[in-house]
Amino acid sequence: xxxxxxxxxxxxxxxxxxxxxxxxxxxxxxxxxxxxxxxxxxxxxxxxxxxxxxxxxxxxxxxxxxxxxxxxxxxxxxxxxxxxxxxxxxxxxxxxxxxxxxxxxxxxxxxxxxxxxxxxxxxxxxxxxxxxxxxxxxxxxxxxxxxxxxxxxxxxxxxxxxxxxxxxxxxxxxxxxxxxxxxxxxxxxxxxxxxxxxxxxxxxxxxxxxxxxxxxxxxxxxxxxxxxxxxxxxxxxxxxxxxxxxxxxxxxxxxx
Amino acid sequence: xxxxxxxxxxxxxxxxxxxxxxxxxxxxxxxxxxxxxxxxxxxxxxxxxxxxxxxxxxxxxxxxxxxxxxxxxxxxxxxxxxxxxxxxxxxxxxxxxxxxxxxxxxxxxxxxxxxxxxxxxxxxxxxxxxx
Numbered sequence: 001x002x003x004x005x006x007x008x009x010x011x012x013x014x015x016x017x018x019x020x021x022x023x024x025x026x027x028x029x030x031x032x033x034x035x036x037x038x039x040x041x042x043x044x045x046x047x048x049x050x051x052x053x054x055x056x057x058x059x060x061x062x063x064x065x066x067x068x069x070x071x072x073x074x075x076x077x078x079x080x081x082x083x084x085x086x087x088x089x090x091x092x093x094x095x096x097x098x099x100x101x102x103x104x105x106x107x108x109x110x111x112x113x114x115x116x117x118x119x120x121x122x123x124x125x126x127x128x129x130x131x132x133x134x135x136x137x138x139x140x141x142x143x144x145x146x147x148x149x150x151x152x153x154x155x156x157x158x159x160x161x162x163x164x165x166x167x168x169x170x171x172x173x174x175x176x177x178x179x180x181x182x183x184x185x186x187x188x189x190x191x192x193x194x195x196x197x198x199x200x201x202x203x204x205x206x207x208x209x210x211x212x213x214x215x216x217x218x219x220x221x222x223x224x225x226x227x228x229x230x231x232x233x234x235x236x237x238x239x240x241x242x243x244x245x246x247x248x249x250x251x252x253x254x255x256x
Numbered sequence: 257x258x259x260x261x262x263x264x265x266x267x268x269x270x271x272x273x274x275x276x277x278x279x280x281x282x283x284x285x286x287x288x289x290x291x292x293x294x295x296x297x298x299x300x301x302x303x304x305x306x307x308x309x310x311x312x313x314x315x316x317x318x319x320x321x322x323x324x325x326x327x328x329x330x331x332x333x334x335x336x337x338x339x340x341x342x343x344x345x346x347x348x349x350x351x352x353x354x355x356x357x358x359x360x361x362x363x364x365x366x367x368x369x370x371x372x373x374x375x376x377x378x379x380x381x382x383x384x385x386x387x
Contacts, residue, residue, distance in 0.1 A: 064365065066353060159339045159359050172340025172359060174332065175376070178294030185291060200339075200359070218361045233361050 001230055001251060002136035004098035009135070014051050014093060016130035017044050021053060032056060036084050042126065053091040053127060059105075060084050089123050091131065100136055101247065106233075116231060120224065134227070141230030142221040144253025145199045149182070149190045154249070156202040156214070157181040162194035169194075197221040203246045213242045219250065259324040261384030267320075274317065280308045281317055286385045293382045296332065296374035318375050326381040332372040335359040 004010045024032075024043040031037045040057040061083055068079035087105040094100070104119050124133050148155060157180055161170035169189060173181050181187055189196075203215045216235040221228055232250065234243060259267075265282060268274045274281075284305050288295045302314035309317070321327040333343045333351055339359030345351050348371060355364050 063354070066365075170338070172335075172338075174296045174341050174374075175294045176341055176344050179292065200361075216358050235356060235358055235361060 001139040001141065001232070001247065002100040002102075002133065003139060004093075004100055005135060005137060007098060010093060010095055010098050013131050014095060017051060017053055017093075020129040024054070035086055037086060049094060049096040051093045051095060053093075053130070055089040055123065055126065057087050057089075058084055059087045089119075091123075091127055099251075100131075100133075102133065116222075116233075117224065134225070138227060138229045139251060139254055140221075140228070140256045141219055141232065141250055141254060142197060142199075143256040144250065145196055145219070146190070146192075147253035147255070148199060148201060148250070151253075152180070152182065154204050156204060157200075158202070159200050160187070160189045160196075161198065162189040162196040164193045164195065203249065205242050205245050207241070213238060215242060215246050217246065217250070259326065261326065261381060264321065264324055264326060268317075274313070277306075277309050277313060277317065280306050281314075282385075284309075285381075289377055289382055289385055293377060296330065296376055297327070298374045321381070322375060326378050326384075327375040328378060330374055330376050332374060333364075333366070334370060334372060336364045336370075337362065 004013070021042060021044050024045045029041075031039060032041055036058050037056055038058075040055065042053070042055045044051060044053045046052075062080040063083055065079045065081045068081075070077045089105055090101070090103040092101040092103065102120065102123065104116060104123060106115070127133070149157070158176075159170070159172035160181060161168070163169065171181065171184070171187060171189065173184070182190065188194075197220060199217075199219045201217055201219070203217060205213045205215055207213070215238055218233040218235070220231045220233075222231045223229075232247065234246070238246075261282075265278055268278045268281075281302070284302055285297070287305075288297060288301070297318065299311045299314035299318060302318070303309055303311040306314075318327060322329055328346075330344050330346065331348060331351070332341045333345075333355065334340070335342045335357050337357075337360040339357070342355050342357040342359060342364055343351060348368065351366050351371075353366050355366070356362075357364050
């Protein structure tokens with residue numbers, strides 16, 4: 001998540017998007033909706049006060065086939081099969097507030113915290129004709145980690161790690177169910193002396209229809225090309241409304 | 257039908273083998289569950305907290321409690337990156353081949369050898385010990 005440096009910047013970026021990219025076709029494009037699109041799409045769309053540049057593509061990755069893999073006393077044969085899936089990456093510009101988000105699909109079963117860097121670099125290069133994201137001001141979500149931890153009504157904690165001047169500590173619940181980690185008598189990582197670059201926290205989101213969604217987020221302060229960025233990993237599929245709500249809440253805790 | 261802790265304790269009192277352990281066992285289990293009713297218990301934890309009960313006897317006692325439905329067995333799939341439990345299940349076949357771990361955010365592949373077996377308390381046991 002980023003803030004635009006000025007309203008003029010937002011307007012010129014939206015102008016450049018309209019100039020350099022094409023609007024999403026209005027007709028029915030089956031490949032746009034396909035589970036495995038044959039080609040890569042990059043179109044913009046205007047949704048009220050939000051301009052969305054949407055990249056849709058097919059990604060491939062390898063997974064181990066345990067049924068085909070074999071092991072004998074002196075030989076191990078590991079068979080990997082290629083998997084394909086649809087990936088959706090977004091640039092979202094909130095014209096009214098100057099908030100800018102880059103959302104990247106995980107799009108692989110592989111280690112996501114190593115994948116994001118190359119994927120962000122590739123996506124940034126693709127949108128460069130309209131936006132140099134190095135000019136944006138990253139939102140320091142890490143300044144809100146303590147505030148999020150103090151919110152016991154809307155969050156749930158299973159694991160936590162932090163450090164002070166002499167120790168680094170990690171504490172995790174063994175049980176999946178049951179009480180919040182913060183209820184454990186040994187938990188003290190919410191004390192002021194502890195620092196953290198990562199927060200692994202669940203958000204309980206109650207919609208207007210009283211349906212409850214639990215959204216697992218892993219929030220991190222990461223370095224990207226010399227700059228500190230706030231990265232938020234959302235583990236499961238969620239509706240746009242729910243994601244918007246969670247991101248908005250996370251942003252509301254930022255103190256810097 | 258579930259036995260109460262008191263009935264279970266009375267059974268142990270009649271057993272020559274376990275008679276000396278009963279008070280110690282009750283205190284340890286009581287402490288653990290008072291601290292956190294969702295605790296996962298195994299024979300190592302019991303034996304490490306007792307000067308009287310060794311691991312074999314502790315396991316025998318836990319299995320007896322399970323037979324009386326005061327404890328139940330759970331299987332734990334630990335996060336490969338050391339963030340606690342990725343998934344728990346009653347039976348190994350309930351685990352998927354791959355799991356998106358909600359502790360570390362990565363995908364782990366099921367490995368039977370990594371599964372840990374522990375006991376957790378029934379509501380009846382927690383309530384019995386509170387009485």
